[in-house]
């Protein structure tokens with residue numbers, strides 16, 4: 598069995614929080630890092646996790662919401678500055694425009710850096726792959742990668758990485774969807790959106806006391822999951838470990854864990870930033 602781990606780089610959401618960086622995680626196949634999403638602070642989080650940014654040559658975006666992409670400019674330029682000379686970025690339609698806009702915006706800056714003798718490789722020849730529909734994603738890594746469309750406010754893909762007999766699924770942002778149940782069947786690790794607080798924290802009565810937030814809550818409810826909803830997907834898919842992420846500030850870790858564990862009998866993890874998830878490691882409970 599290959600050595601497969603997931604390091605949770607950023608477990609936060611669009612609202613900034615000191616202890617939780619923007620959404621990002623890195624899948625390590627042996628020592629090969631595959632970055633999934635690139636929220637604010639990702640480059641610094643990689644370094645804290647002991648991974649040199651220039652060693653990350655593969656990045657998958659689940660979707661192009663700002664919280665999942667805000668760290669890309671820094672990742673792109675800093676990795677190149679540090680010596681990265683090849684990069685492949687995979688994501689939904691719109692990715693090429695996003696990348697080209699950043700490169701275009703910094704044209705003068707890039708010209709200056711090139712004039713200092715840096716090569717254009719790794720910055721001006723990035724391999725951008727825009728996905729069309731669902732299915733197998735062709736990319737030069739030692740894993741079979743399958744994408745499935747999620748249920749979010751913009752085009753969003755979850756990714757399944759099959760590495761020999763180990764499988765890891767990253768959901769991106771999504772409301773409950775059967776597409777994720779199917780994609781996650783028997784996976785060792787399912788990293789799942791959990792942007793909604795445990796339902797027991799916010800009763801209908803409490804929400805009514807905040808009428809101005811009603812519309813916002815309704816919209817978030819339609820595009821994300823509660824711990825119980827994420828756990829129901831994990832249960833139906835028969836995954837081994839459910840890793841919740843994309844937390845609002847001041848998330849109640851214990852209540853989040855309890856709500857998920859009531860529904861899902863496998864291992865539930867409510868991680869902090871930089872927590873390491875190991876495939877097949879089924880000991881322990883709340884971490």
Ligand SMILES: [Zn+2]
Nearest residue numbers: 662664665770
């Ligand atoms: Zn998000």
Ligand SMILES: [Zn+2]
Nearest residue numbers: 660662749770
């Ligand atoms: Zn989103």
